[in-house]
Amino acid sequence: MTDTSSSNNAPRKKNWLSPDFVRAMLAGHSALGLAFAALIYIVCLSGTLAVFVLEFKRWEQPNAPLVATEPAPAALEAAMRAAYGRAKMGSKVPDLFLAWDGSRTLHFDVSFHDHESSAQGEWLANEQGRIVDKAHAPWSEFLAKLHIHLHLPQTYGLFIVGLTGVALLSSLISGVLSHPRIFRDAFSFRLGGSRRLQDADLHNRLGVWGLPFHIAVSLTGALLGLSVLVIGVLALAAYEGDSEKAFAVLIGPQAGKDHKLAPLPDLDAMISHVRKEHPEAEFRSVHVEHAGTAGQMTHLSMQTPGHLSSANPYYFDGSGDLVGDGGLERGSVGQQILGALHPIHFGWFGGTLVKIAYGLLGLALTIVTHTGVTIWLHRKREKGNPEPFWERIWAALAWSQPFALAATALVVLAVASNLALTTYLVCFGLALVIGYFAPGESACARILRLLTGLTLCAVAAAHIATFRSEGMADPVSWIIDGLLAGCGLILMAGVLIPLAKKQLPGRMLRKPTFPSL
Known part of the structure; x- marks a missing residue:
């Protein structure tokens, strides 16, 4: 006779996390997500669009010259001399900058900046290095600044965005820990039930499917945003508070104070010098201080090729x-991580397909943020403690962003480029006013979706009307x-x-009946 007592009394398999721990994580996840929800949503949506900021720059100048192959040394020399000649008209000691990266954009950018006088200029050159047009992409620049520092004073804005990245990363980790079955239920989706359950499934599924991406962009965003704080800590720890030495470690040696006139650098010789050791190295940019x-x-x-960093800097006196050199390709682990931060964060390391994947995953992260708040609001409604005001305000905030960004693009195209920030703030405020007076969350969302759709169509029509007479040579502009x-x-x-x-x-919605023959 078989003894079954041991099997009948076997303890049940427990979850790998205790119920108390799960409840604590869920409470922390909800509190942190609600506290930073608005900032996370704005940063995620603007970041999703910022992945394509270089394409938007081409869209804003559809007739600008496109340089499909790496500029020859002679073209780089010509562009540098042309920029230097223009810079000297309003600057005593200019910094010159030339940039081309065919894997990201076909624009050959030429610019200068003077830190003392604040004089600056930016142009686009052709493949011979001849300056053809002035660079003008105000909406793209507005979008980039919104994502990087929220149009706040740069130091404070970067810090706030960095804290937002930390909050997002913490929310992702606490979200996983507060749902022990989140991976087991990765492909379950309940349709036809309550809206809270549908939003919860969408929130959890998108959060799990894109988890590696979500962690990567939140971590790199936190590091990039808190870079000033990191440099300050580095200065205190390693250089007795000398921030200039700490900066020099990260950005390389700086120009000296000898301002006696001298010939411009020989870029051909410098490129040849680098290629003696790295024959496959491709030009990306040059900054002459x-x-x-x-x-x-x-x-x-x-x-x-074969390195994640966008480029490795080589320093010539x-x-x-x-x-x-900066060691971003073959230096220490820390240096290589530093070189990979920007490409990983923006998806600028694998061509168009990687950018599209980043765009879709960024949109998923934006939806995860949005549904996190709606789940909380629906739960309160189901418990008999609804928050109709905050339901309307959250719907208004969510749809205010695409509406405001579209309206900003329309005003920049049709009216004036210097009204971008004003337009954004006015439309943001208008959306919140609509949310305040709307009869309900759904009505608020419908109004703003309709306004956003009309504005997007108007942007496309205005862009075509503005540049059609000149002929839009860049196919990217037609695609956008x-x-x-x-x-x-x-x-x-x-x-x-x-x-x-x-x-x-x-009667028109009822199924029609036909007489029998």
């Missing part, structure tokens, strides 16, 4: 001698116009079609 002086310092950035119009029509259809169905007489 205090150009045309004896103390000038040249940061030549070259990228060797005023005599043209190599004095070191098509996407803008398509998204606008989908948003409007999602509002108008259900409303039209409600207005139809009931």
